[in-house]
Amino acid sequence: xxxxxxxxxxxxxxxxxxxxxxxxxxxxxxxxxxxxxxxxxxxxxxxxxxxxxxxxxxxxxxxxxxxxxxxxxxxxxxxxxxxxxxxxxxxxxxxxxxxxxxxxxxxxxxx
Amino acid sequence: xxxxxxxxxxxxxxxxxxxxxxxxxxxxxxxxxxxxxxxxxxxxxxxxxxxxxxxxxxxxxxxxxxxxxxxxxxxxxxxxxxxxxxxxxxxxxxxxxxxxxxxxxxxxxxxx
Numbered sequence: 001x002x003x004x005x006x007x008x009x010x011x012x013x014x015x016x017x018x019x020x021x022x023x024x025x026x027x028x029x030x031x032x033x034x035x036x037x038x039x040x041x042x043x044x045x046x047x048x049x050x051x052x053x054x055x056x057x058x059x060x061x062x063x064x065x066x067x068x069x070x071x072x073x074x075x076x077x078x079x080x081x082x083x084x085x086x087x088x089x090x091x092x093x094x095x096x097x098x099x100x101x102x103x104x105x106x107x108x109x110x111x
Numbered sequence: 112x113x114x115x116x117x118x119x120x121x122x123x124x125x126x127x128x129x130x131x132x133x134x135x136x137x138x139x140x141x142x143x144x145x146x147x148x149x150x151x152x153x154x155x156x157x158x159x160x161x162x163x164x165x166x167x168x169x170x171x172x173x174x175x176x177x178x179x180x181x182x183x184x185x186x187x188x189x190x191x192x193x194x195x196x197x198x199x200x201x202x203x204x205x206x207x208x209x210x211x212x213x214x215x216x217x218x219x220x221x222x223x
Contacts, residue, residue, distance in 0.1 A: 006153075031209045042199060042213040043154070050209050090153050092211070097161075097203070099144050100211055102153035 003027050006091050006103035013081050013110055021076040021106045023091030032074040033100065034066060035090040043090055049074065050096060078108075086110045114138075117200055117214030123222040124190045132217040133184040134200035142203040143183040144211070145174050149196050157198075158185070187219075195219055 005024050013019040023032065030051050035043035047056045049068045063085070065077040078085055088107050094100035117134045124130050134143070142161055146154035158169050160176035160183060167174055173186045183202070187194055200214040 004153075033211060040218075042215050045210065045212065048209060048211075055208075055210065088151075092153075094209070094211075096209055097142065099142075099156050099159035100201075101156060102146075105151075105153045107151070 004091060004093055004101050004103035006089075006106050008106060009104060010107050011109070013078075013108065015082065015110055016080045019078050019081055019108070021078075021089050021091075021108070023074045023076075023103055024072050025093045026072070027093055027101065028071060029093035029095050029101075030071070031094045031096055031100070032068060033090075033092040033094075034064075034074070034076050035092065037088040037090055037105070046076070081108070081110045083110050115200055115202060115212055115214035117217055119217060120215065121218040121220060123220050124187075124194065125222045126191060128190050130187045130190055130194075130219065131184060132198060132200075133182060134202070134214045135182040136202070137181065138204050138206075139180045140183075140202040141180070141205050143174070143176050144201040145172075145183070145185045146199045146201060147196050148199060148216075154199060190219075192221060195221055 003026050007022050033048040034046045037043045046060045063079050067075045088105045090105045092100040092102045115134050115136050144159050145157045148154040158174040163180045164178050165176040171188045198217045
């Protein structure tokens with residue numbers, strides 16, 4: 001049974017049109033992560049939440065925002081997607097200090 | 112910032128061979144994680160390590176948390192074709208809290 005669920009699996013958006021990716025978890029983990037992964041590269045951390053405490057990476061563009069309305073859900077908002085934002089977006093969850101579990105990812109295409 | 116240097120970047124395996132890869136850093140880590148990622152999928156957690164010197168197995172996989180806390184290795188014994196994929200190490204330092212940083216990955220391919 002999927003424990004970290006990302007929707008949609010594939011998303012096509014127009015250049016400059018806001019898009020939201022979603023992540024939900026059934027593990028009741030207090031930490032949630034959003035990563036960006038481009039082809040053949042390692043996942044790059046965008047930000048993470050520890051409970052409601054938001055931690056942004058210094059090099060995450062302002063174009064990327066996140067919301068965590070409750071423990072189970074976390075959203076990634078891309079305000080004005082550019083061609084360079086086309087990537088796989090990965091959500092992960094963990095209990096603080098323990099192994100992190102990933103969803104299947106959302107492949108974002110910008111046209 | 113934390114950097115994880117993973118090697119080799121790629122390797123070819125022949126069925127039945129043992130393979131090994133490692134991750135090193137100049138920072139001290141308090142958690143080491145090893146993942147496998149297949150094309151188009153999210154990384155799957157293989158082994159989690161939490162104590163210096165810890166040696167943990169998961170089937171044909173064995174990983175160790177280095178005694179200096181600055182490195183970790185993953186061994187795959189008697190490799191099979193489905194071992195092909197990209198393996199990533201990831202880790203946390205005490206200073207960075209819950210931030211999870213990834214190494215560059217090791218691409219495992221089958222020898223032609």
